[in-house]
Amino acid sequence: MTTVVGFVVKGRQELDTATILEAVQSDEAEYNAVHFAIQQLKDKLTEFTIFCDHDSVVSIINRNSEKAARKRPILSKILSEKKAYPGIKFEGLKKNPAHTFLKKWLKEHATPK
Numbered sequence: 570m571t572t573v574v575g576f577v578v579k580g581r582q583e584l585d586t587a588t589i590l591e592a593v594q595s596d597e598a599e600y601n602a603v604h605f606a607i608q609q610l611k612d613k614l615t616e617f618t619i620f621c622d623h624d625s626v627v628s629i630i631n632r633n634s635e636k637a638a639r640k641r642p643i644l645s646k647i648l649s650e651k652k653a654y655p656g657i658k659f660e661g662l663k664k665n666p667a668h669t670f671l672k673k674w675l676k677e678h679a680t681p682k
Contacts (some may be wrong), residue, residue, distance in 0.1 A: 574602035587674040591681045599623040607650045607657060614677040616656035627661045
């Protein structure tokens with residue numbers, strides 16, 4: 570399935586962005602979103618926190634679960650980035666402000682049918 574992932578950076582609207590990715594499951598989409606954010610921000614910010622509304626994804630990342638990473642190559646990449654960039658933190662988020670941004674982004678970038 571095709572999914573849209575994106576993020577917002579509080580106080581740095583010029584860094585807000587989104588992209589379209591392929592994902593089979595919702596947690597895979599969340600891992601892809603986290604990895605996308607890391608790739609976009611790691612060279613622009615020395616420290617940042619990724620807030621994710623998928624609690625199990627945050628929990629697995631924060632546990633540094635190598636066992637889970639063996640089953641998910643994208644998680645392995647995230648854990649490697651986490652180790653390489655200790656200024657990156659991960660927290661759960663109940664209400665995601667990126668949803669508003671994504672809705673706007675989709676409206677602007679959606680192909681008319």
